[in-house]
Amino acid sequence: MSDRIGAAAERGLIGKILATAGVGVTLIGVALLLVLAAQAGILRPEFRVAGGAVLATALVAGGMWLRGRTDGRIGAIALTATGIATGYLDVLAATKIYEWLPIVPGLGVAGLVAAGGLVLAHRWRSEHLGLLVVVPLIVLAPVLTGGLDTTLIAFMVVLCAASAWVQLGRDWIWLHAVRLAAPTIPLTLVGLSGVVGWGAPGDSDPVFATAVVVVVVLAVGGALLAMPTTAFPEAMAGLASATTIPALFAGSAMHLPGAVILQASIALALIGTVLIGSALSGTRARFVPDTVAQIWSATALLLLFVAVLETFDGTVAVAVLLGLATVTGLVARTWSTTSRVLLAGSSVIWAIGFAALLHAAPPYVLADADLIGRDANLEIVVASLFAAVGALVLAAGWVRLTDEALSRAAHIAAGMVVVYALTVISVTAGVLIGGPDGFLAGHVLATTCWMVLAGAALAYARRRSGAARTAAVTGGLVLVAAAIAKLFLFDLATLDGIFRVIVFIVTGLILLGLGAWYARALQENPSEPDSVTAA
Structure with missing residues (x-):
């Protein structure tokens, strides 16, 4: 232990501890002089305040004298900080205890004390002294103003601006x-x-x-x-x-x-x-x-x-949030400097917006003519459009920055969002345009869109190879299966009359066209991978 104490003394740590303790004890004595003496009636107020001012000046002067001596830096900073804090307490007494100064002039005098301390801190290249000057003033100001008010805010702003010069040439x-x-x-x-x-x-x-x-x-x-x-x-x-x-x-x-x-x-x-x-x-x-x-x-x-x-609020806020996310994602694609941060931020905002869209237009509402007729509005259509575009933009952005597995997951997620968004757009727009008949027409259009998207995925797969090709083919076939399931499980039971006829004919023709096109494509390219040929 004595070896450690000796090493600490060599580093100057003991001196800093003693100096800090001295600062605290001295300030307690000044507080006793200004506050407790007032309560006990010791000395006249003028002598108390004058004594505090004299002590503050003497401490600062002693610090400046000690600064010029060899190895006097620590002591000089401690004495000067004590003197400045004593000056603050003196201003506090003159303003709050004896009410000789109004609040604003009191703050001005405290600011002048701080300015002198900051000048010394800058000249002595001591960030420590600067902190000991500014921190007590920040604590003192609310006491002078009596709490949080306009005067306190104005003073703090002025303090921030007036002390900016201290940073010149100093990386503090x-x-x-x-x-x-x-x-x-x-x-x-x-x-x-x-x-x-x-x-x-x-x-x-x-x-x-x-x-x-x-x-x-x-x-x-x-x-x-x-x-x-x-x-x-x-x-x-x-x-x-x-x-x-x-x-x-x-x-x-x-x-x-x-x-x-x-x-x-x-x-x-x-x-x-x-x-x-x-x-x-x-x-x-x-x-x-x-x-x-x-x-x-x-x-x-x-x-x-x-x-x-x-x-904004309601579905308008949902549309604007998804629009903000989409625009930010587009900016991130062309701005490599901040692409990751912007992509992450826009992804979070998009996720919040899409969750709100799911709350405003959940699947069970899309399947009920009465519910969708009550909740349908143009904002949901716009929000769904932004959701689809934003999903594609963000997926493309993350593909550039992540590995193949995450890229595949991003594409799959974007595809699911696009399918759902197109369904919402089709059904909601149909209700807004045609009422109950529009609901039926919207579902016809939704099923048709699913099949068209499946064909687009298969066509996209023809121009790709490897994992991207397999993922696109798999997604296209899953979407075909989902469209057929919707056709028999929902459309057949819900749609009636000409709408049921139209959806079956259109879906069947698209399936025939996809089958014929894909078979011809396989004949033109006999080197098709086994997995794709089996599909």
């Missing part, structure tokens, strides 16, 4: 995180208070929106400026994304139109930043590396997702 990621957390945390609490019912949208809309925008701009702008030299690009990007958290709760802190505009504007700004930065990434500076582009793209997609949920 922890201080950067604390600076951004100062306004982000109270803004998030404002949003959460609305979620749990402690607040409601009101006259603070402009203040909240302006504060969120300013903080996001400071975070993204600071990250872009630091990107060429920082050793923590992912952390800088993640912190910038974290400042958008209050915007996610804007719907509970603002009126709905303003909240949606705020979310969409930030999302579009992030997308534009990534686009411009990626275009410049070929230069030596690399303003937006790939990982940063992925983080900000995912953040933008999340903001758009929340904006859609807050703007």
Whole structure:
């Protein structure tokens, strides 16, 4: 144990521990001077505050003197941090205990104390001192304001902006995180208070929106400026994304139109930043590396997702979600920088949208004329169209990035979705156009679409080889079997009159055509694999 203690002393650890303990004990003494002395009536208030100011000045001066001595860095930082914290306590006493200063001037004086401390931290190249200056001020500000209000938010935003210069020439990621957390945390609490019912949208809309925008701009702008030299690009990007958290709760802190505009504007700004930065990434500076582009793209997609949920509801929201997923998947196919993140995000959104579509138009509703007649609307048709297109786009995107087994699974899943989506479109559109007769016509069209898709799968198989060919043939034949099963188990019992005749004739003719075409194709290519020939 004594050897370890000796080694710790050599590393300076013992000095840091003693200095930290000294900071704590001294601050307790200052608190006793300012608070308990007031309760006991010891000294006049003027002497207490003046004594605190003199002690704060003396501690800072002692730290500056000690900084110039050999091996005095640890002690200098401890003394200076203690002096600055003492200054904070003095401002607290003058503002809250004796009420000599209004809240805003009190915050201004505390900010001036912090500014002096940050100047010393920058000159001494000490992130530790910078943290000891900023963190106590963040804790002090709510005490001065008496809680979470507009004054506190404004002060935190000003603190974040006014302390940005400290990062110049310094790669201080922890201080950067604390600076951004100062306004982000109270803004998030404002949003959460609305979620749990402690607040409601009101006259603070402009203040909240302006504060969120300013903080996001400071975070993204600071990250872009630091990107060429920082050793923590992912952390800088993640912190910038974290400042958008209050915007996610804007719907509970603002009126709905303003909240949606705020979310969409930030999302579009992030997308534009990534686009411009990626275009410049070929230069030596690399303003937006790939990982940063992925983080900000995912953040933008999340903001758009929340904006859609807050703007729309019902089947309209389902259609818009599936449309957003489809568009994002198309962008991912042409944008290799963030393809995996965008594909993953769009896949999640598509899955949520498709689950909602299944809830709005489940299979049992499609089989009941009364239920589908009650629930049918144009939004379901549009959502089904986006579901089919999105499934194909996302499957094609994942095929480029995954192995053969996952590619086959993606194609099979996309095929099943397309079949179901076309069924929903056929039946729902039929009901919307023709009512009860349209329901029957829709099922005729659905069965026909199944057969056409089966033929398309078999034709696709003719141009492929290996596993892709086998999968396409298998899928086509399964779909033929499903169409025949639907024909005899559902259509024969449900359809009547001319519709029953039409569906049997059309399905039979398609089967005849497929059989004749495939037999001729086998004769033209006698080297067909055994599995396909047997099929």
